[in-house]
Amino acid sequence: MVLGGGGADGTGCELGGRDAAMDAALQALYGGAGDKEGRRQGQGRERTAGLGGSAPAVARWLGDIRTYFPSSVVQVMQRDAIDRLGLSALLLEPEMLEAVEADVHLVGTLLSLNKAMPETTKETARAVVRKVVEELEKRLSTRTRATLTGALDRSARVSRPRHHDIDWNRTIAANLKNYLPEYRTVVPERLIGYGRASQSVKKEVILCIDQSGSMAASVVYASVFGAVLGSMRSLNTRLVVFDTNVVDLTEQLDDPVDVLFGTQLGGGTDINRALAYCQSQISRPAETVVVLISDLYEGGIRDEMLKRVAAMKASGVQFVTLLALSDEGAPAYDREHAAALAALGAPAFACTPDLFPEVMAAAIEKRPLPIPDTAAA
Numbered sequence: 001m002v003l004g005g006g007g008a009d010g011t012g013c014e015l016g017g018r019d020a021a022m023d024a025a026l027q028a029l030y031g032g033a034g035d036k037e038g039r040r041q042g043q044g045r046e047r048t049a050g051l052g053g054s055a056p057a058v059a060r061w062l063g064d065i066r067t068y069f070p071s072s073v074v075q076v077m078q079r080d081a082i083d084r085l086g087l088s089a090l091l092l093e094p095e096m097l098e099a100v101e102a103d104v105h106l107v108g109t110l111l112s113l114n115k116a117m118p119e120t121t122k123e124t125a126r127a128v129v130r131k132v133v134e135e136l137e138k139r140l141s142t143r144t145r146a147t148l149t150g151a152l153d154r155s156a157r158v159s160r161p162r163h164h165d166i167d168w169n170r171t172i173a174a175n176l177k178n179y180l181p182e183y184r185t186v187v188p189e190r191l192i193g194y195g196r197a198s199q200s201v202k203k204e205v206i207l208c209i210d211q212s213g214s215m216a217a218s219v220v221y222a223s224v225f226g227a228v229l230g231s232m233r234s235l236n237t238r239l240v241v242f243d244t245n246v247v248d249l250t251e252q253l254d255d256p257v258d259v260l261f262g263t264q265l266g267g268g269t270d271i272n273r274a275l276a277y278c279q280s281q282i283s284r285p286a287e288t289v290v291v292l293i294s295d296l297y298e299g300g301i302r303d304e305m306l307k308r309v310a311a312m313k314a315s316g317v318q319f320v321t322l323l324a325l326s327d328e329g330a331p332a333y334d335r336e337h338a339a340a341l342a343a344l345g346a347p348a349f350a351c352t353p354d355l356f357p358e359v360m361a362a363a364i365e366k367r368p369l370p371i372p373d374t375a376a377a
Contacts (some may be wrong), residue, residue: 011174022068027063058090062099074101082109092117094124098315100118102132104326108216130257136224136257144228151361152202152234155164167192167311202234203287206278210294213266217326218293220260221353225325227256228359243267244299246250272300275308286316289363293322294339296348303355305337311343318363321348327350327354347371 015023020081037213063079065074078100081087084333090227091109098105110117110125117125145358170192178187206228209222226239230253238250241263252258271294290312298305313319321341323330338348348370351359360371 002090014096018068020129021064025031025061025064025068029077029084030073035238059095059099062096062101066101071101075103075105078106087115092121094121097121097124097128101127102128104132104136104217104220107132107220108265111219111260111263112213114261115264119130121172126257126261129260132190132220133224133256133260136221139355140224140353141228144225144360145232146233147357148229148232148364151364155202155220155365156229174346176300195242202290203236204282204284205229205235205237205360206281206288206290207237207239208274208278208290208292208294209239210269210271210274210292211263211265211267212269212295214331215293215326216321218263218324219263219265221325221356223256223259225353225356226253226259230254238278240274240278242270242277244270244273246270246274246277248277268299269294269297270300270310271296271298272302272305275305275312278314279308282299282312282315282317285294285312288316289318289320289360291320291322291360291363293325295323295342296321296334298334298337302337304323306340306344307325318348318366320359320363320369321346322351322359324350325353326350 058081062078065077069077082091085122088109091100091106091111097110107129110129114125129194139165167274170189171190172186174192175186175188178189190309207222207226208218211219223239226237226336230233230239231235232252237253238248239253239259241247241249243264244267247262249259249262252262271292275290275292279291282290309319321338323338333348351372353369355372356369
């Protein structure tokens with residue numbers, strides 16, 4: 001797209017109608033940067049960003065961009081407006097929230113503003129957050145439950161099953177090499193069976209989430225996954241968030257919106273303290289998966305943090321380190337700590353929401369994690 005401007009700037013012809021309206025919406029957000037370039041080259045008059053601090057102007061602009069651009073572009077422009085034009089304060093107004101195209105990043109912004117938000121706005125903010133959360137649950141829950149149910153069933157299979165617990169399909173497949181043509185039968189040297197059906201908890205999962213400001217999208221996704229895992233009877237799921245303090249939000253797991261509003265984005269980071277708490281909650285180490293979601297910028301005691309990870313792994317805990325749980329890839333992270341964890345057998349990597357069920361399934365089955373080729377460490 002080539003943008004127009006004063007004196008047919010950059011296009012060779014004047015814009016009109018819908019094109020002019022689109023250009024005006026873009027100029028309101030990006031005009032300042034374009035003007036600096038134009039002034040350096042001696043071209044044209046000053047073009048300035050046109051939103052200012054006016055709530056009505058922002059409301060009109062939000063409506064305009066939703067008219068002229070697809071949803072994916074609208075979300076990018078909203079995030080840029082918040083960052084470039086300092087619109088965070090305007091998101092505290094209910095009418096602004098109702099006009100915004102909701103996505104994971106907006107939820108992160110609202111959560112970071114939670115403590116400053118007036119009571120008149122909080123219900124609107126919760127409605128916005130709930131809309132995004134419900135869309136994410138719809139997208140992620142079915143596949144997550146199916147993937148993890150299969151992993152739990154496979155992890156429960158036993159090698160010396162009772163007769164009524166034998167998995168005949170897998171037993172026959174595993175013993176085809178022992179087929180006797182003259183008898184038209186297979187000699188089952190190795191029996192494969194299911195674990196006895198039970199409603200009891202098979203695995204323990206602890207999600208330990210860094211709630212520093214850079215982890216906003218990861219906090220949103222982790223809360224949704226926490227609610228999905230918490231709804232599965234075979235899993236006992238605990239959700240812990242931390243900065244320099246540690247907060248256990250397990251009691252709110254049935255509603256991820258409550259979980260999200262129980263977080264406090266921003267602040268420092270004390271991974272060691274968080275892992276100490278998680279370690280204290282482990283009663284069946286061989287059946288426990290601990291998932292640390294953090295950029296690893298440790299403000300606590302580094303050596304103690306690494307010792308705790310080593311101790312958990314030595315006891316049989318499956319330890320997973322995710323630098324991010326989002327679609328954006330790995331954020332800035334502490335490479336030294338990532339390398340140290342990798343040396344302990346806990347490689348750190350960024351994980352997309354679509355990959356997360358596979359990562360959890362691998363951890364439950366105690367097989368190698370499906371680390372992406374672009375993994376950080």
